[in-house]
Amino acid sequence: MPKDGGIGASSKRREDVRFLTGRGRYTDDINLHNQTYAYFLRSEVAHGKINGIDTSAAEGMDGVVQIFTAKDFEAVGGVPCGWQVTDLHGNPMKEPKHPVLAEGKVRHVGDPIAVVVAESLEEARDAAEAIEVDIDELPAVMDMPSAIAEGATKVHDDLDDNLCYEWGFVEENRAAVDEAIKNAHHVTTLELTNNRLVANPMEPRVAVGDFNPGTEDYTLYTTSQNPHVIRLLMGAFVLGIPEHKLRVVAPDVGGGFGCKIYHYAEEAFVTFASAQIRRPVKWTSSRSEAFVSDAHGRDHVTKVELALDENHKFTALRCDTYANMGAYLSTFAPSIPTWLHGTLLAGNYTTPLIYTNVKAVFTTTTPVDAYRGAGRPEATFQLERVVDKAARELGVDPAELRRINFIKPDQFPYDTPVAVTYDTGNYHATLEKGLEMAGVDTFEARAAESAKNGKLRGLGIAHFIEACGIAPSNLVGQLGARAGLYESATVRVNATGSISVMTGSHSHGQGHETAFPQVVAEMLGIDESMIEVVHGDTANTPMGMGTYGSRSIAVGGSAMVRATEKIINKAKKIAAHLLEAAEGDIELKDGAFTVAGTDKSVAWGDVTLAAYVPHNYPLEDIEPGLEETAFYDPSNFTYPSGAYICEVEVDAETGKVEVLGFTAADDFGNVINPMIVEGQVHGGVAQGIGQALLENCSYDDDGQLLSGSYMDYTMPRADDVPMFEVDHSCITPCTHNPLGVKGCGEAGAIGSPPAVVNAVIDALQRAGHTHVTHIDMPLTPSRVWAAMNGEKADGSDIGWAE
């Protein structure tokens, strides 16, 4: 029987009611008394020297309150980076200043130059048009290998060159890996790009700064996945505001997918400006502005080599990657192509020797940072593509090649050669489940049917692993993180027995308001409706690191479990007193405390009331009240994994790819709310199909963004994706967190791109286009058509140095 509450129930989402009736409260819905509006004047060129900014004509225009340029921010810090990577020589990465407003130079289209604050948005925009900016355009720096060549134009004049760092991992293995590849029975090589993407949550970013002249307190309302992180970064590093004078509120947030993790210049601007003009300042991004100012994702150019022995066992893997940082280092940017990428290159396999070399490069483009999956999709894509290519070269069934090399169920915990230990997994189980669900044994009949209609049918398999539940603080500290990555929860039991759970994680679509109470309800045996989750406001939640890296239930949920355990311990003491029994004899079941082996019991509500009205209470032993806080720091990452199988039809005449079926068989460990988990996979897979077939953030050689609106950047629409077949019944619970959960938020976007591309290559190969071994994403009709017709697929022309 399906459960109707608690862990494992598909409880309906309580937050839906407000969203379905237009009563959500997103940041742009907040309007403060006496509010002003900020409009950012942004660079129209990719790279240029600012000779002067003449604001005189604009200053006298109707409604203008004040115009800001870099000179107003001389006493203010730059936008900080939260992760310092150490390069393969042991030196810190290059870390250029990221000013709030451009100082002397602009470094990407969209780099903010000046801001008009006015009585209305229209007046601010009108005045911005009257600002004269004198810029000498400089050469754009776009192509990564050229950007780090001798004599290249520098993005940051104060740095030696455009190489942020060169990272080698595991550097000590480099020679052994190269030797193994040199002597291998077979080597499969693949050059590919992981296309640059724009996260595109449907709600554009918004920030409202509100300085209170009476108390000298600041409040920032912002579209953030992690309000405490913004408070720490902006308060400590940019504006010098101590935490107790700065409140950050992230109310309902309309999707994030990574791009709302980071601290942005606009947040610092509105907070700073509101104090300068003693009035609230509001900034609402337009979608066009979002395309040039939200951090982008992916953008790797990679060469991967896989060595195999005569038994088709993988013996070594080498990956060489150029990773685009954009013009400045966004909050977590340096960690994405390194620690979130290199550590995943073992995948699901027993490859004994692995080396990855990453060159992170500054270019005159919008900064690049984490986007759903963040480093793990890049690792998975290259691995699952090169494995598929190897299978074709060796004439082995792609599923069988994976089986031969999978880590076996009895090998866990498994130490990979790339510094992580997988606690649990059963890749054989997920693969077989996926193959069965996808009806692989009847594929040939479907392919024959497609052929009758002039369509090329193909089947693609990918199997992924990701590292989630981010992350053990002491470990990430060693790796360069400038923050801890624990999570927090306060469980406040109210006098009448209802409960408020204050979490440091943040919900922007994930359904925490529904799923978190399911856990507490299960532990206490009370109804979920008695429990409410409070999140998104630094004023009423404990310091927490927010939501990303599929961490909320694994880390935030674990903190909540620990806090609830403390509640139970204290409540049992109170119950023992009320029942005149020994504390060790008290049992909590179905919302009542009983003395074991008797019919003596006291209800949950009587215990909670006693805690706040302590007339009959063990005051000599414990304090009144029933409120507990826990901080949970995970001891390891979690490792969700799964088999993703895609079936496509390619139109032989146009090259258009249609996804006919998509199967995801995941192992997420234990599942709290299956309905929500399914929804997370659906959304992730759609984003992965988008990356594989549709989406591309495209610049021209001058650094102009060609895909700067929904007219040009192809978002997946309803008729681009099929119904999905998803399953999460293969469960190997996580062994190191109390819920046994692994996290499900990013899986779909990680596992799906290689499954789609493998399916298209399969379709073309079956149709006799045997020269087509790879096409770079997105697999648009023109690229697929070109590949079928013997032209080289674009995107991977890179000169690889020996």
Place this chain on the structure above:
Amino acid sequence: MTSVTMTVNGKARSGDVEGRTLLSSFLRDELNLTGTHVGCDTSQCGACVIHVNGEAVKACSMLAAEADGAEVKTIEGMANPDGSLSVIQAAFQEHHGLQCGFCTPGMVMSAAALLKDNPRPSEAEIREYLEGNICRCTGYHNIVKAIMAASGQDVAPPMAAE
């Protein structure tokens, strides 16, 4: 400034607008009906879909002045008179057809317009009709299911643990 009057969710509402004021801005900023969302600036995303004289319209693609005298319905006017969720709204909740909620008002308004013209749409017809509504969270799967369910067609319930 021009004075405009329109019937919004059954009530007469008036305001002064500039010639360039979009209907979406008028609803949000003047009438405080913030359920109509603005997710793009090229009339692509559909988060601002409302009904004007019974037809689905992107409120960002119409001037407030053009709606003078019109009958306007927004997401705030979609619940049943007693405040309970309408059939379409309830189906979106039942089938988990929303996550972050930002595209949801436009999706519900588009779904209502579709079902008015086509009471039992096929999956393909729903997908084609939603061409002008972008959702980044759900992958559309559960939105399609919700609309089919709202039209009285059999769809599988959301998965529940055994």
